Every structure is written in structure tokens, then in C-alpha cells.
Amino acid sequence: MIKTNSYAAHSPGEALKPWPLERRDPEPNDIVIEIVYCGICHSDIHTVRGEWGEQNWPFVAGHEIIGRVIATGDKASLHKVGDMVGVGCMVDSCRTCAPCEVRMEQFCENGFNGTYSGIEKPTGRPTYGGYSGVIVVHEDFVLRLPEGLDPAGAAPLLCAGITTYSPLRRWNVGPGMKIGIVGLGGLGHVALKIAKAMGAHVTFFTTSPEKVEDAKALGAHEVVISTDPAAMEAAAYTLDFVLDTVSAPHDLDPYLETLRIDGTMCLVGMPEAPHPSPDPGSLILKRRSLAGSITGGLTETQEMLDFCAEHGIAADYEMVAMDEVNEAYEKLLAGQVKYRFVIDMATMPAL
Numbered sequence: 001m002i003k004t005n006s007y008a009a010h011s012p013g014e015a016l017k018p019w020p021l022e023r024r025d026p027e028p029n030d031i032v033i034e035i036v037y038c039g040i041c042h043s044d045i046h047t048v049r050g051e052w053g054e055q056n057w058p059f060v061a062g063h064e065i066i067g068r069v070i071a072t073g074d075k076a077s078l079h080k081v082g083d084m085v086g087v088g089c090m091v092d093s094c095r096t097c098a099p100c101e102v103r104m105e106q107f108c109e110n111g112f113n114g115t116y117s118g119i120e121k122p123t124g125r126p127t128y129g130g131y132s133g134v135i136v137v138h139e140d141f142v143l144r145l146p147e148g149l150d151p152a153g154a155a156p157l158l159c160a161g162i163t164t165y166s167p168l169r170r171w172n173v174g175p176g177m178k179i180g181i182v183g184l185g186g187l188g189h190v191a192l193k194i195a196k197a198m199g200a201h202v203t204f205f206t207t208s209p210e211k212v213e214d215a216k217a218l219g220a221h222e223v224v225i226s227t228d229p230a231a232m233e234a235a236a237y238t239l240d241f242v243l244d245t246v247s248a249p250h251d252l253d254p255y256l257e258t259l260r261i262d263g264t265m266c267l268v269g270m271p272e273a274p275h276p277s278p279d280p281g282s283l284i285l286k287r288r289s290l291a292g293s294i295t296g297g298l299t300e301t302q303e304m305l306d307f308c309a310e311h312g313i314a315a316d317y318e319m320v321a322m323d324e325v326n327e328a329y330e331k332l333l334a335g336q337v338k339y340r341f342v343i344d345m346a347t348m349p350a351l
């Protein structure tokens with residue numbers, strides 16, 4: 001076993017605190033990674049607070065991982081010692097079902113193995129996430145960090161980046177398309193950068209008037225304060241696609257109304273409670289679709305990282321020390337982060 005330290009929650013909502021952790025010794029195809037940076041995703045908070053159901057406690061969050069390879073199993077060939085690599089929301093899957101065969105492991109029919117909240121195949125133990133010094137992952141689930149990407153700014157791409165890139169690609173977002181993005185947080189600000197690089201015209205929807213200038217600075221062509229009914233009315237029937245990244249339950253109808261005929265609204269935000277059901281008329285009267293999307297497969301995640309490197313896209317982040325994580329959670333919930341916290345893992349207390 002490899003001994004390392006982590007920051008864990010011991011019961012739902014309890015403050016995270018240091019917790020010594022053992023990682024498995026590398027199997028033949030495993031990569032041993034010393035974690036350098038880990039982003040704080042709102043999903044970490046939903047899970048730590050028990051909003052997404054029961055967990056194995058103690059629980060270690062973190063699935064926006066950038067690190068350095070420090071050892072490899074005998075048969076691993078995809079990454080070598082010294083490489084900078086990434087790990088996102090998944091660390092394994094069945095490899096044999098139809099979605100896995102086409103590298104859409106996020107839809108694994110036997111359930112993908114989450115970086116946290118999963119059961120580690122080789123050991124049968126819970127998986128523990130990236131708020132830790134070291135992680136051991138099968139090489140197929142380890143991403144290559146492209147040259148030129150700032151490693152700290154790249155960490156959030158491993159969840160926020162792929163979760164927004166995948167639906168933007170799936171609905172062919174590109175030149176000539178008018179799209180909307182809802183919610184200027186970790187996912188929303190990365191989505192905006194990616195959609196701009198894909199060539200789309202972007203209208204940004206925010207509930208926070210103080211974020212209007214930021215959204216413009218990040219490249220939004222238009223910004224709408226979604227709590228202003230007249231502004232929402234003016235945006236009605238203008239968009240081909242809307243990506244909703246909001247972390248709290250809210251009324252979907254005003255956003256559906258911004259779609260043209262055959263437009264699609266895709267949800268990626270996953271609140272602790274359901275949204276109010278949309279009015280059937282919001283869909284029926286313009287043949288609109290309401291969809292959802294979860295992270296992305298490994299091939300697509302590598303494609304996203306390469307795309308971001310090519311277009312100079314990384315998250316805007318504020319670096320925090322490991323012992324500031326509880327305070328960072330409170331700030332994130334209060335919307336006081338531009339736009340992702342990234343933990344500097346060099347600050348993890350020694351064992």
C-alpha cells in the first residue's frame with residue numbers, strides 16, 4: 001500500500017480535515033500520480049453535504065486532478081515517470097459494454113467507476129478523490145496534459161471543461177449558431193470560452209448583476225440578467241441551443257422560451273432537488289427539446305484538452321491552500337470566486 005494524506009469529510013456536511021489514506025500498490029497497467037493541483041467543483045460540495053445521497057464515510061472529494069507521474073505498473077505504456085497528466089470524474093468502467101467500446105465510458109451500462117463515490121475494482125474499497133497527495137489510476141483513465149496549458153488552470157478542465165465541451169460538440173455548436181449559457185460559475189465560464197472558440201454567438205444569462213461586466217470580458221456577445229422579465233422577454237425565440245449550468249432548482253420555462261423552433265436546452269447543472277417541471281407548452285409550441293449531459297468519455301476528454309491548448313483556454317482560478325478548503329466551500333456557495341478554486345496540493349500537511 002502507498003501511504004498518503006488526504007482531506008476527508010467524516011459525515012454529511014462536516015468540515016473536511018486531514019485523514020491518512022492508503023492507495024493500492026500499482027497493478028500492471030496502473031499509473032501512480034503525485035497530485036499537484038485539484039479543482040473544487042460544486043459537485044464536491046453536493047456530495048460532501050450528502051445532497052446526492054449516502055456515501056462511504058470518510059469521504060474524499062476532488063475530480064479535477066492534475067499531477068505528475070511518479071511510478072508506473074510493469075505493463076503501463078501510455079504515460080511515463082515525470083509526465084504531467086490529468087484525471088477527471090472517472091477512474092474505471094467495465095470496458096466491454098457498447099458505450100465503453102466506443103469510449104463513452106460516462107454511459108457505461110454497468111456503471112462507471114467514479115473518481116470518488118465508486119468502488120475500486122482491484123481492491124473492492126471505496127474510491128477516494130483528488131484532495132489527496134497521491135492517486136493510483138489505470139492508464140486508460142489518465143489524460144495527457146498538452147504542452148502550453150497552465151497546469152493549475154487546466155485542472156478544472158477535467159470536469160468543468162469536459163462537462164461543457166461534450167454537449168457543445170454533441171449539438172454541433174459552431175459558426176452561425178446562436179447559443180445561450182446559463183450561470184456564471186465554474187462550468188459556465190469555461191463553457192463560454194469554449195463556445196466562443198467554437199465560433200458561436202453567445203448570450204450569457206446570469207442572476208448576478210455584478211457579473212455582467214465579467215461575462216462581457218470573458219467574451220459574451222450579449223448578457224441578460226435572467227431575473228429581469230423584460231430582458232428575458234426580449235431574448236425570447238432567439239437561440240438555437242441553451243446550456244444550463246445552474247446548481248440550484250429553478251424555473252426552466254423562461255430559458256426554454258429563448259429557443260427557436262427545434263432548439264435544444266441541455267441541463268448539466270445537477271441541483272440537490274428537482275427543477276419545477278417545465279410547462280409542456282414551452283416544448284410543444286416550438287417543437288423544442290430538453291436534454292441533459294454528464295461529463296464525457298476519455299477520448300473526448302483528451303480531444304477537449306487538446307482543443308483548449310490550441311485555443312489558449314484554461315479556467316480562471318483562485319489558488320487556495322489545503323487547509324482553506326472549508327472556507328473555499330462557503331465562498332463558492334456565496335458566489336465569491338472567480339471562477340474556480342484550485343487547491344495547491346503542495347500545501348497538504350505531511351503524514
Ligand code: NAP
Pocket residue numbers: 040041042043044046159160163182183184185186187188205206207208211245246247248249250267268269270271293294295332333335339
Ligand atoms: P458554481 O461554480 O457554483 O456555479 C453555479 C452557478 O449557478 C452560479 O455561479 C450562479 O450563476 C448560478 N446559480 C447558483 N444558485 C442559483 C440560484 N439559486 N438560481 C439561479 N442561479 C443560480 O457551480 P459549478 O461547479 O459550475 O457546477 C454547476 C452545477 O453543475 C452543479 O450542480 C454541479 O454539481 C453540476 N455538475 C454537473 C456535471 C455533469 O456531468 N452534468 C459535472 C460537473 C458539475 P449566476 O450568478 O451567474 O446566476
Ligand code: ZN
Pocket residue numbers: 041042043044063159160
Ligand atoms: Zn465536477
Ligand code: ZN
Pocket residue numbers: 093094095096097098099100107108109110111
Ligand atoms: Zn461499460
